Amino acid sequence: MKRTEISSLGEFGLIRHLTDCVRLKNPGTLKGIGDDAAVISFDEGMKALVTTDMLLEGIHFDLTYTPLKHLGYKSAVVNFSDIYAMNGTPRQLTVSIGVSARFSVEDIEQIYQGILTACDVYGVDLVGGDTSASLTGLCLSLTCIGEAREEEIVYRNGAKPTDLICVSGDLGAAYMGLQLLEREKAVYRGEKDFAPDFAGHEYILERQLKPEARKDIVEKLRSAGIKPTAMMDISDGLSSELLHIAHAGKVGIRIYDDKLPIDYQTAAMAEEFNMNLSTAALNGGEDYELLFTVPLARLDDIQRIEGIRLIGHITEEADGHVLVARDGTEITLVAQGWNAAKALNG
Amino acid sequence: MKRTEISSLGEFGLIRHLTDCVRLKNPGTLKGIGDDAAVISFDEGMKALVTTDMLLEGIHFDLTYTPLKHLGYKSAVVNFSDIYAMNGTPRQLTVSIGVSARFSVEDIEQIYQGILTACDVYGVDLVGGDTSASLTGLCLSLTCIGEAREEEIVYRNGAKPTDLICVSGDLGAAYMGLQLLEREKAVYRGEKDFAPDFAGHEYILERQLKPEARKDIVEKLRSAGIKPTAMMDISDGLSSELLHIAHAGKVGIRIYDDKLPIDYQTAAMAEEFNMNLSTAALNGGEDYELLFTVPLARLDDIQRIEGIRLIGHITEEADGHVLVARDGTEITLVAQGWNAAKALNG
Numbered sequence: 001m002k003r004t005e006i007s008s009l010g011e012f013g014l015i016r017h018l019t020d021c022v023r024l025k026n027p028g029t030l031k032g033i034g035d036d037a038a039v040i041s042f043d044e045g046m047k048a049l050v051t052t053d054m055l056l057e058g059i060h061f062d063l064t065y066t067p068l069k070h071l072g073y074k075s076a077v078v079n080f081s082d083i084y085a086m087n088g089t090p091r092q093l094t095v096s097i098g099v100s101a102r103f104s105v106e107d108i109e110q111i112y113q114g115i116l117t118a119c120d121v122y123g124v125d126l127v128g129g130d131t132s133a134s135l136t137g138l139c140l141s142l143t144c145i146g147e148a149r150e151e152e153i154v155y156r157n158g159a160k161p162t163d164l165i166c167v168s169g170d171l172g173a174a175y176m177g178l179q180l181l182e183r184e185k186a187v188y189r190g191e192k193d194f195a196p197d198f199a200g201h202e203y204i205l206e207r208q209l210k211p212e213a214r215k216d217i218v219e220k221l222r223s224a225g226i227k228p229t230a231m232m233d234i235s236d237g238l239s240s241e242l243l244h245i246a247h248a249g250k251v252g253i254r255i256y257d258d259k260l261p262i263d264y265q266t267a268a269m270a271e272e273f274n275m276n277l278s279t280a281a282l283n284g285g286e287d288y289e290l291l292f293t294v295p296l297a298r299l300d301d302i303q304r305i306e307g308i309r310l311i312g313h314i315t316e317e318a319d320g321h322v323l324v325a326r327d328g329t330e331i332t333l334v335a336q337g338w339n340a341a342k343a344l345n346g
Numbered sequence: 347m348k349r350t351e352i353s354s355l356g357e358f359g360l361i362r363h364l365t366d367c368v369r370l371k372n373p374g375t376l377k378g379i380g381d382d383a384a385v386i387s388f389d390e391g392m393k394a395l396v397t398t399d400m401l402l403e404g405i406h407f408d409l410t411y412t413p414l415k416h417l418g419y420k421s422a423v424v425n426f427s428d429i430y431a432m433n434g435t436p437r438q439l440t441v442s443i444g445v446s447a448r449f450s451v452e453d454i455e456q457i458y459q460g461i462l463t464a465c466d467v468y469g470v471d472l473v474g475g476d477t478s479a480s481l482t483g484l485c486l487s488l489t490c491i492g493e494a495r496e497e498e499i500v501y502r503n504g505a506k507p508t509d510l511i512c513v514s515g516d517l518g519a520a521y522m523g524l525q526l527l528e529r530e531k532a533v534y535r536g537e538k539d540f541a542p543d544f545a546g547h548e549y550i551l552e553r554q555l556k557p558e559a560r561k562d563i564v565e566k567l568r569s570a571g572i573k574p575t576a577m578m579d580i581s582d583g584l585s586s587e588l589l590h591i592a593h594a595g596k597v598g599i600r601i602y603d604d605k606l607p608i609d610y611q612t613a614a615m616a617e618e619f620n621m622n623l624s625t626a627a628l629n630g631g632e633d634y635e636l637l638f639t640v641p642l643a644r645l646d647d648i649q650r651i652e653g654i655r656l657i658g659h660i661t662e663e664a665d666g667h668v669l670v671a672r673d674g675t676e677i678t679l680v681a682q683g684w685n686a687a688k689a690l691n692g
Contacts, residue, residue, distance in 0.1 A: 012681075030393060034594075035502050036431040036578055037397035037492065042388055047376060051383035052474060052489055054442035058481040085382040096400035096487050128398060134485075135404040141442050141487030143398055146383065156381050232382055248380075335358075 004105035006133075014105065015131055018112045022126050026091050028147070029125040038127035040092055042147055049146035049153075051082035057137035064188075065181045068107055070209045072114025075140045078235065080122050081213035081288045083146030085233035087154040087221075090213075092127045092145040093119060098134035111140070122215060152227065154292070157248035159230040163293040163314040165253070166228075168217040168307055170261040171238055172277070175284025176269040177201070177208030183273075203265045211288045218290070220305050228292035237283040240335035241291050243321060252319035253333060255312030258326050282323070282333075350451035352479075360451065361477055364458045368472050372437050374493070375471045384473035386438055388493055395492035395499075397428035403483035410534075411527045414453055416555045418460025421486045424581065426468050427559035427634045429492030431579035433500040433567075436559075438473045438491040439465060444480035457486070468561060498573065500638070503594035505576040509639040509660040511599070512574075514563045514653055516607040517584055518623070521630025522615040523547070523554030529619075549611045557634045564636070566651050574638035583629040586681035587637050589667060598665035599679060601658030604672050628669070628679075 009017055019033050031039035042048060055061060055075050063071075076093060083090040095115055099108060108131065119126055124144070184196040198205060213233075221228065230249055232241045238260075246253045260281045270277040293314055294302055302308060315322075321333040352360055365379050377385035388394060401407060401421050409417075422439060429436040441461055445454060454477065465472055470490070505511075530542040544551060559579075567574065576595055578587045584606075592599045606627045616623040639660055640648050648654060661668075667679040 030496075031501065036428040037395040037434070037490075039432070039499060040394040040396060041496070042394065044390060048386040048388065048394055048491070049383040050386060050438065050440060050473065050489070050491060052440040052442055052476060052487075054444055054476045054478055054485070054487055056444045056478060056480045056485065059444070059479050082382040086385070088383070092396065094396060094398040094489060096398055098400055098402045098405070098485065128396065130398060130400045132400055132402060133405050134402045136482045139400070139402065139444065139480075139485050139487075141398075141400055141485075143396070143440060143489040144383075145394070145396060145491075150376075150387070153385060155377065 002106055006099070006103070006105055006108070009105055014108070017105070018108065018131070019126070022116065024125045025123055026125050029092055029127060032125055032127040038092065038094070040145060045149050046147045047150050047153065049083050049086050049088045049148060050143065051079055052141065052143040053079050055140040057139065062185070063138070064185050066209060068110035069114040072111035073118045073210055075142050076115045076118035076124070077211055077213050078288060079142050079144035080118070080124065081233040081235070083144055084213050084215055084218045085231055085290060086146070086148060087152050087218060087228070087231060088146040088148035090122055090124045090144050090146040092125050094127060094143045095129035096132070096141040097130065098132045098139035100134050100136055100138070103138065122213065154228045154231040155248070156230050156232055156245055159245050159249040159251050159293040159314045161251060161314050161316050162296045163229050164296055164299060164302065164310050165255060165312045165314060166292050166294060166302060167234070167238070167261060167289055167309050167311050168214050169287070169289040170263045170266065171234070171287050171289065172270070172280035172284040173204045173207035173263050173266045174211060174286040175280050176266045177204035179273055180204060180269060181208065201265060201269065203263060204269055208286065211286065213288060214290045217307060224301050224305060226294055226298050226301055228294050231290060231292035234287040234289045234291050235285060237285040237335070238291065239282045239333050242333060243335050245291070245293065246321055249314070250317050252315035252317050253312065253321040254315050254319065254324065255322070256324045259309060259311040261309040348452055352445070352449070352451055352454070355451055360454070363451070364454065364477070365472070368462070370471045371469055372471050375438055375473060378471055378473040384438065384440070386491060391495050392493045393496050393499065395429050395432050395434045395494060396489065397425055398487070398489040399425050401486040403485065408531070409484070410531050412555060414456035415460035418457040419464045419556055421488050422461045422464035422470070423557055423559050424634060425488050425490035426464070426470065427579040427581070429490055430559050430561055430564045431577055431636060432492070432494060433498050433564060433574070433577060434492040434494035436468055436470045436490050436492040438471050440473060440489045441475035442478070442487040443476070444478045444485035446480050446482055446484070449484065468559065500574050500577040501594070502576050502578055502591055505591050505595040505597050505639040505660045507597060507660050507662050508642045509575050510642055510645060510648065510656050511601060511658045511660060512638050512640060512648060512654050513580070513584070513607060513635055513657050514560050515633070515635040516609045516612065517580070517633050517635065518616070518626035518630040519550045519553035519609050519612045520557060520632040521626050522612045523550035524632070525619055526550065526615060527554065547611060547615065549609060550615055554632065557632065559634060560636045563653060570647050570651060572640055572644050572647055574640055577636060577638035580633040580635045580637050581631060583631040583681070584637065585628045585679050588679060589681050591637070591639065592667055595660070596663050598661035598663050599658065599667040600661050600665065600670065601668070602670045605655065605657040607655040
């Protein structure tokens with residue numbers, strides 16, 4: 001593969017090179033890349049939503065098995081996911097990248113291609129950022145601006161006793177994908193002609209390497225006229241997020257182990273690793289599914305929407321945070337966030 | 347000094363600890379830290395301005411001589427400076443920090459104290475961010491949201507022939523401060539009881555370690571009813587920024603060496619280092635002064651404002667980018683950005 005040194009393009013040349021193909025899609029983006037700041041317009045009644053995420057090599061990703069394009073895609077999508085979790089629409093993105101001399105222009109192009117693909121898929125404009133040298137490794141920091149009507153915004157703190165607790169998609173797959181990638185990396189250790197054993201594990205690998213944000217679920221809820229009472233995206237694991245909703249709303253939680261949505265590949269992998277499946281689903285992290293609560297009165301409506309699972313209900317605060325196991329035992333939910341990064345927002 | 351390990355507080359505990367004292371100041375900040383995204387409201391006619399900056403240890407700062415509190419302050423101020431350079435007002439800030447195990451809770455507190463002090467001075471709300479582990483060193487990424495009426499926004503591309511080229515404050519001081527700090531660091535090299543030679547150099551050290559954004563200049567221009575035709579902040583050096591204004595506006599530049607504003611301490615330090623003073627002023631970087639152009643008709647008004655220096659005027663594009671030396675020689679301006687980081691915005 002061709003390798004162009006970053007120094008050969010010059011710093012401004014690199015930026016022009018990377019952002020030449022950026023076309024603005026949103027009428028609200030009045031000015032994108034190229035000035036001291038981007039300029040954004042919001043229609044009357046619209047509020048701005050702002051979320052940010054930092055991804056560091058060796059902490060949040062391992063380039064041994066993470067293609068740079070996927071990394072770019074994922075770094076954008078995890079920000080979009082936070083905007084959807086507010087019941088909003090992502091519109092603009094800024095990207096700051098720190099790269100050591102180990103990376104070539106082609107490497108950074110790959111990251112940008114991933115980011116710009118995600119922007120195309122989700123209708124978001126890349127409006128600014130930094131590209132900077134770093135002494136060691138790769139560092140990505142993205143900030144997403146979204147919008148929502150004030151009355152549509154869903155916070156974490158609105159859950160009320162008797163509300164239904166809902167989850168989109170399935171849980172634990174990204175975590176099991178990570179376990180598989182780590183195992184194959186350990187087996188590999190520089191071996192020539194190494195062929196990793198990925199057959200039949202495509203779904204969990206994709207969940208780890210190329211997650212999607214649940215734009216579709218937010219749209220389906222809107223079409224059905226359902227506004228969740230509380231909502232978050234699941235980035236640190238279901239348990240951790242449930243406790244956020246409980247603390248923010250001063251309510252109790254009661255969920256059922258046998259209701260947790262888990263894909264067949266996730267279950268098979270957990271068995272192969274001799275891991276507890278519920279633990280993976282509860283604490284796995286990086287699912288980027290939506291966790292939300294809706295009033296009990298909307299039970300029929302919510303059941304009609306494909307891709308949403310009811311996993312329990314909100315209780316009084318005094319009733320605590322309870323996981324009901326398959327044998328009926330009640331276990332207190334504990335947050336075991338798997339991730340080194342804890343977001344203030346997101 | 348007390349040292350608390352980050353692990354002892356827990357990740358969410360650390361965030362609560364750092365952000366407990368954050369009080370929101372702007373009515374437009376509807377929701378700050380504590381949800382998937384911050385929520386911001388803009389009054390009718392107001393546009394959002396967004397700028398972002400990444401600061402990496404060993405590239406943008408050296409902790410040998412940079413106090414962490416100053417680093418926090420500066421990292422916020424450089425973002426505010428970009429918003430003022432659009433003729434806007436900074437309102438909200440997000441902060442992502444990556445820290446290795448070398449840093450304690452007290453260290454991160456120092457950084458946050460600096461950031462929050464800057465937020466207080468400039469009336470900005472801290473509304474979100476990340477705190478994350480890193481494998482090596484310290485990494486800061488900040489995004490600032492500002493606002494401005496659409497008709498007040500000043501872009502880089504509005505300069506017209508005969509416009510006056512103006513600069514606030516003085517130039518080259520931050521660069522000479524950096525040279526001094528680097529020299530004393532080289533002399534120090536682990537020596538015990540080392541007393542760096544900083545007497546009489548307070549101004550250039552402060553310009554390097556604790557720069558301010560020129561909020562005052564933006565306000566004075568507004569009071570005088572002067573809207574610049576083009577404006578930027580000087581972060582990469584005057585030459586580099588002048589060429590941005592020239593290219594964006596498709597105009598020529600003519601500036602005069604003997605008009606460049608330079609402080610006495612900067613000149614004395616340059617002499618001590620046997621450096622060309624004009625080179626320091628033209629290419630030094632990190633001045634965070636405002637570079638702007640105003641119509642020739644506003645000559646009298648602009649001269650009445652303290653702290654602004656006229657350094658030349660805009661010419662036709664065909665006339666090129668000219669520095670007129672003290673002896674009348676004409677030299678072509680070249681960008682020699684000193685900084686490893688080149689911003690897409692900012």
